Each structure stands twice: as C-alpha cells, then as structure tokens.
Amino acid sequence: MSNNWHDEVLADVEAGVRINDRHIVDRIRQAVLMQRLPPGTRLPEVALGEIFGVSRSVVRKALTRLASDHVITQQPNQVARVSAPSIEETREIFAARRLIEGEVVALLAGKLDHDQCRTVASYIEAECQAHLDDDEAQRIEHSLAIHHYLADHSPNRTLGAMLSDLILCTSIVIALYKRAGLASCYLENDHAELLALLERSDAEGARHCVQTHLTALEALLDLRPQDKSIDLAAIFGKTG
Amino acid sequence: MSNNWHDEVLADVEAGVRINDRHIVDRIRQAVLMQRLPPGTRLPEVALGEIFGVSRSVVRKALTRLASDHVITQQPNQVARVSAPSIEETREIFAARRLIEGEVVALLAGKLDHDQCRTVASYIEAECQAHLDDDEAQRIEHSLAIHHYLADHSPNRTLGAMLSDLILCTSIVIALYKRAGLASCYLENDHAELLALLERSDAEGARHCVQTHLTALEALLDLRPQDKSIDLAAIFGKTG
DNA sequence: CTATTCGATTTTGTATACAATGAATGTCCA
DNA sequence: TGGACATTCATTGTATACAAAATCGAATAG
Incomplete structure (x- = not known):
C-alpha cells in the first residue's frame, strides 16, 4: 500500500x-x-x-x-x-471550513477572470470524467485541485492559507469516517453550480452553495459515536 | 529594552x-x-x-x-x-479575525456560566483600571487576556486555535502600525458591551459587537501606503 | 567620492553521536 | 495460570561538529 x-x-x-x-x-x-x-x-x-x-x-x-x-x-x-481526529473534532473541522471557505468564495465571486474560470472548469470536467471512469484516486485529485485553486486565489491570503489547512484536515477525516459501503464522496453538479455562481458574481449564493456542499459531504460520513473500539468486541466477543 | x-x-x-x-x-x-x-x-x-x-x-x-x-x-x-506584515496583510489579518472571532463569540453566546462570566468581568475591570492608571503594558495584558479567554473557551476548538494565532498577529501589527501620537488602543465599553451580549445569549449581537470593535481598532492604525520608505527619502532627499 | 570585490565573521544547514525514554517481550515466582 | 518485574529493542531528545551560505567591513580601482 x-x-x-x-x-x-x-x-x-x-x-x-x-x-x-x-x-x-x-x-x-x-x-x-x-x-x-x-x-x-x-x-x-x-x-x-x-x-x-x-x-x-x-x-x-x-x-x-x-x-x-x-x-x-x-x-x-x-x-x-x-492525525486521526475524533468525531467531535471532525464536526468542528467541517464547521470551520464552512465558515472560511464560504467567506473565501464570497470574496472570490466575480473576481476570477475568464482564463481562471476556464481552469476551474477543466478541473470540474476532469473530476466528472474520473467519476465516470470509476477512478476514485483521480477523482479525489481533481476535486482537491478545485478547492485548492480557490484557496490559493483567495483575495485574503490569510484566510486562503487557513482554508488550505482545513482542506487537508477534511481529507483526513473523510478517509477516517467514510461509510463502509460508499465508493466515493462525489456530489454531482455542486462544483459546476459553484463556478456558475462565481462567474455571476453572486457572493452570497456562492457562500451558500459551498456551505451546502460541505454539509452534504459531512452527511456522507459515518459520525455515529463508538465505532472503532466496538469492532474488536463484536468480532472476537465472548459469544464467539 | x-x-x-x-x-x-x-x-x-x-x-x-x-x-x-x-x-x-x-x-x-x-x-x-x-x-x-x-x-x-x-x-x-x-x-x-x-x-x-x-x-x-x-x-x-x-x-x-x-x-x-x-x-x-x-x-x-x-x-x-x-514578523512585520505588510499593510495589505494587516488588513487581511483584521478581516480574518473579524470573521473568526465573530463566529466564536456567536457560538459562545449563552454558553458561559456565571463563574466564567465573572472571570471575564474581572479582566475587563482590570483593563479599565490599568487604563486609568496609564499603565499601558498592564492594559494590553488584560485586554489580551479577555480575547484569549474567549478563544480558549470556543465551543469549536479548531476555530479557537485559529483565533489564538490571529490575536497574536493582531498584536504584532498594532505594534507596527500604531499611530505615532496614540498612547493606547483602548476602546472604552466595547468589552463590557460584549460581555453583556454574551450573557444575554444574543449571538448575532455579540458577533456584530466584536466586528465593530475590531474595525474600530483597525481604524486606530496608520495604514496609509508608503510609510517607512518615504521617511528616508524625505529626510535625506536630494533637496537637502 | 563611489562602486566593487575580496575576505573575515557571523549564522544557518545537515549529519551524527550519545543519552533517555517507551514499548514489547520474556521470565520468574506465587 | 497470571501478574509483577526485568531485559531488550526501537525511537525520540539533545548536544555538538563541520559545511555552506550570507552579512559586514575594508581595501582597492575607477
């Protein structure tokens, strides 16, 4: 591995x-x-x-x-x-990212020129294609490219740097708490919709779109308490 | 020194x-x-x-x-x-802190118990007293204690940690850009008002109060462009 | 008098040696 | 069998030596 x-x-x-x-x-x-x-x-x-x-x-x-x-x-x-953040920390990371990425895209609305929008569009396209190809590794890479591009181009670089860190932490907790049966954390159209709002200079729409996206992503995780520790007891328990 | x-x-x-x-x-x-x-x-x-x-x-x-x-x-x-952040970075630091400290106090509204409120009240009292005594070092210490207390007690610890860093950065830029004639960056009543809003569980009021406070603080700084470099030119300029 | 180059000094970058701590395993005794 | 203890190995903590780079100053050429 x-x-x-x-x-x-x-x-x-x-x-x-x-x-x-x-x-x-x-x-x-x-x-x-x-x-x-x-x-x-x-x-x-x-x-x-x-x-x-x-x-x-x-x-x-x-x-x-x-x-x-x-x-x-x-x-x-x-x-x-x-790092292996706890469930509580995971919720906090998502909440923090909603706040900060929401602000970053709001600041970014209407600020990307044509070429930059096309770059983002190409990432979105690539992510979609990777999803169709069932190439999860590629899909994650392109998805991350989108969010990192936004972070790197944040008009407020302090917030941009914070967002970069939060993207990383999010990736960690997704790996940790992804539902077993779930092949991928792909949310169709969310990214495309965000780009449209950014081009349309709709700051509050973009903020809301990102926050909804992140909430949906968080909902795909299995954040119920007691998870890892019970596994052992269930598998090798006294009933065996 | x-x-x-x-x-x-x-x-x-x-x-x-x-x-x-x-x-x-x-x-x-x-x-x-x-x-x-x-x-x-x-x-x-x-x-x-x-x-x-x-x-x-x-x-x-x-x-x-x-x-x-x-x-x-x-x-x-x-x-x-x-660190000696640029003027642009300084504005970004303040903007980031408005966003994050605003959220932290909003989350904190109604969450502090009586003892915690009294602790904050004692810091506010001490800051006021230090101001009356013209003891600027003490005043800064107590003022920072207030903000750090809020950061340390943030229900969202991720945001709390970010806020701690931003408080530090703010302190740096205040030292850098404080207006020459200004003895102190003391804003009367702001902290007391904030505490009252927190006790009253007025989340949005607390957020607004903090953001206004930080904007007022930023306004006390001299963030006009060309500062350091022009000094030299003016003093040792070719006209001399 | 100015600009430049060279060298001495300061300061950081990296590797390594040794000490100290922790985890894992095995042993002994009840 | 089961637990306390000791031993061993793996790993980090710290100090130090040497190499590389930058800074500062002086000397020199223009």
Missing part, C-alpha cells in the same frame, strides 16, 4: 532532486491528501530519513511543521502518527 | 525550570504579544540558545513552530525575525 509512495520518493532521489524539509512536508501532505497514508500511520524519523535520503534533522523539521498544521500528531518520546 | 525579557529568562533557568521548545515558544510568543520584541527583531539561534540554556536543536524546533504560526519569518540561510 505504501510501496507506491516509497517508490515515487526513491525515483526523486535517484533523479538527483534536492530534498529539503519543505519537499518532505509537501510529499507527506500530498500522500495524506490522496489517502495513501491513512490516519494513524506511524512515521518514524529514521525510516523517513532513509526513504528521503536525508538525516533525522531534516525529517524532524518537516515533522514539526506537519504537526503545526495538525496533519500529524506528536507526543513526547513517541512516534509521530498521521 | 530586551533586557527585561532576558533577565526573566535567566531567572527561570536559575530556578531550575525545565526548558524545552514549548517553553521557548511560549516565552517568545508572550514577549511578542507584550510588544517587548518589536517586529523585525533579529532572533539568532545561538543567542537564544545561550539565553535559554539549551542547544541550537531546541531553539530551532521552537523557531520552526513560531514560523508556522506566522509569529516570526524565516528565510533560508537567514536569521529569523519577528
């Missing part, structure tokens, strides 16, 4: 790409984003150092930054792990 | 307090918050290491975290400095 990721990194090293802590941060963020590093994954410093071909110093710096962004969780004298 | 800060740290070391990176982060955050470390201040690693009695490793970790929170600015191979 994590072999793919490992191999890609090795390819970089062989290609003589200069690896610094920023690179490592980006790589791990990307892997978490694409759900190739599931929540709870152990991230020992020496292992990462060997994979990226650097010493622990660089890895540690990268891990510190990732911890600040809540991508990983560090406790003293314990290995870093990909 | 920074001797005060230096001495305090030494006192800690002598008292045998265990210094780790978190301690250093808190100390520097506090110093920035209290405007004892003005924007642009150099923060060399070895100097900090000697002051806190630790090696560069620990200092570097602390600096990395501070950079993630935008408290300091790091560029490769250059000494870290206390």
Whole structure:
C-alpha cells in the first residue's frame, strides 16, 4: 500500500532532486491528501530519513511543521502518527471550513477572470470524467485541485492559507469516517453550480452553495459515536 | 529594552525550570504579544540558545513552530525575525479575525456560566483600571487576556486555535502600525458591551459587537501606503 | 567620492553521536 | 495460570561538529 509512495520518493532521489524539509512536508501532505497514508500511520524519523535520503534533522523539521498544521500528531518520546481526529473534532473541522471557505468564495465571486474560470472548469470536467471512469484516486485529485485553486486565489491570503489547512484536515477525516459501503464522496453538479455562481458574481449564493456542499459531504460520513473500539468486541466477543 | 525579557529568562533557568521548545515558544510568543520584541527583531539561534540554556536543536524546533504560526519569518540561510506584515496583510489579518472571532463569540453566546462570566468581568475591570492608571503594558495584558479567554473557551476548538494565532498577529501589527501620537488602543465599553451580549445569549449581537470593535481598532492604525520608505527619502532627499 | 570585490565573521544547514525514554517481550515466582 | 518485574529493542531528545551560505567591513580601482 505504501510501496507506491516509497517508490515515487526513491525515483526523486535517484533523479538527483534536492530534498529539503519543505519537499518532505509537501510529499507527506500530498500522500495524506490522496489517502495513501491513512490516519494513524506511524512515521518514524529514521525510516523517513532513509526513504528521503536525508538525516533525522531534516525529517524532524518537516515533522514539526506537519504537526503545526495538525496533519500529524506528536507526543513526547513517541512516534509521530498521521492525525486521526475524533468525531467531535471532525464536526468542528467541517464547521470551520464552512465558515472560511464560504467567506473565501464570497470574496472570490466575480473576481476570477475568464482564463481562471476556464481552469476551474477543466478541473470540474476532469473530476466528472474520473467519476465516470470509476477512478476514485483521480477523482479525489481533481476535486482537491478545485478547492485548492480557490484557496490559493483567495483575495485574503490569510484566510486562503487557513482554508488550505482545513482542506487537508477534511481529507483526513473523510478517509477516517467514510461509510463502509460508499465508493466515493462525489456530489454531482455542486462544483459546476459553484463556478456558475462565481462567474455571476453572486457572493452570497456562492457562500451558500459551498456551505451546502460541505454539509452534504459531512452527511456522507459515518459520525455515529463508538465505532472503532466496538469492532474488536463484536468480532472476537465472548459469544464467539 | 530586551533586557527585561532576558533577565526573566535567566531567572527561570536559575530556578531550575525545565526548558524545552514549548517553553521557548511560549516565552517568545508572550514577549511578542507584550510588544517587548518589536517586529523585525533579529532572533539568532545561538543567542537564544545561550539565553535559554539549551542547544541550537531546541531553539530551532521552537523557531520552526513560531514560523508556522506566522509569529516570526524565516528565510533560508537567514536569521529569523519577528514578523512585520505588510499593510495589505494587516488588513487581511483584521478581516480574518473579524470573521473568526465573530463566529466564536456567536457560538459562545449563552454558553458561559456565571463563574466564567465573572472571570471575564474581572479582566475587563482590570483593563479599565490599568487604563486609568496609564499603565499601558498592564492594559494590553488584560485586554489580551479577555480575547484569549474567549478563544480558549470556543465551543469549536479548531476555530479557537485559529483565533489564538490571529490575536497574536493582531498584536504584532498594532505594534507596527500604531499611530505615532496614540498612547493606547483602548476602546472604552466595547468589552463590557460584549460581555453583556454574551450573557444575554444574543449571538448575532455579540458577533456584530466584536466586528465593530475590531474595525474600530483597525481604524486606530496608520495604514496609509508608503510609510517607512518615504521617511528616508524625505529626510535625506536630494533637496537637502 | 563611489562602486566593487575580496575576505573575515557571523549564522544557518545537515549529519551524527550519545543519552533517555517507551514499548514489547520474556521470565520468574506465587 | 497470571501478574509483577526485568531485559531488550526501537525511537525520540539533545548536544555538538563541520559545511555552506550570507552579512559586514575594508581595501582597492575607477
């Protein structure tokens, strides 16, 4: 499972790409984003150092930054792990993202020029196509591209940076709490509708559209209490 | 100027307090918050290491975290400095804080119990008293205590953490852009009014109150373009 | 007098060694 | 059998050494 990721990194090293802590941060963020590093994954410093071909110093710096962004969780004298937010935190993350992404798209309404709208449109198109092809990995990648594009072009860069972090956290909790039977978290038309509202300079419409979209996304998750712990008891319980 | 800060740290070391990176982060955050470390201040690693009695490793970790929170600015191979946001960034910080602190107090309306309200009331009282005493340092400390208390008690902890960072950034830009003649950024009654609205469970009233408060605070700053650079030209200009 | 280049110093970047802590496993005794 | 304890291994915490880069100043050429 994590072999793919490992191999890609090795390819970089062989290609003589200069690896610094920023690179490592980006790589791990990307892997978490694409759900190739599931929540709870152990991230020992020496292992990462060997994979990226650097010493622990660089890895540690990268891990510190990732911890600040809540991508990983560090406790003293314990290995870093990909964050696994609780159900309550998950709801809070969605609420925060509704507030901030809503504001960002409201600020963005009418501010994208023709070329930028076409770029977003191409992402939406690609997402739809990937969905038709049943290529979930591709679909997630294109979906994230849309939201990251909005974050990166936020007129308010402070809010844009916050949104980037929240997109990452959202991706983590989706990987954690996605309903078992659900193949994909695809919501048809939402993105296209948002783009139309942005082009029409309808700030409040765009805000509402995004907030509805995120609420629908949250509703696709299984956020009922007691989940993981009960599994073991149910499978190996005393009745067996 | 920074001797005060230096001495305090030494006192800690002598008292045998265990210094780790978190301690250093808190100390520097506090110093920035209290405007004892003005924007642009150099923060060399070895100097900090000697002051806190630790090696560069620990200092570097602390600096990395501070950079993630935008408290300091790091560029490769250059000494870290206390952040000095541009005028545009300053406006964005205030806009972001209006959005987020507004939401936090709206969520908080009616949620504080009697004791918590009394705690906030005591901070407000202390701020007012410090203002009457012309003790600006104390006034800032109590004012920050109010806002940090709200951030720490936010029902949505994600938004609360974001607000904490924004309070810090706000403190930095106030130190940077405070109008020359202005002794203090004290806005009478705003905090008391906010508390009354929170007790009355008036969420939208509280949101509006905070947003107005922050807009008034921003208006006290001198955010006209061309400031620092023109000074030099005016003073040492070719006409001299 | 100004601009530029060179060198010395300061400061950060990285690797590594060693200490300290934690987790896991195995052992002993009741 | 079952639990307390000790040992071992894995992993992080910290300090330090050395390399690389930037900054500052002085000397020099125009």
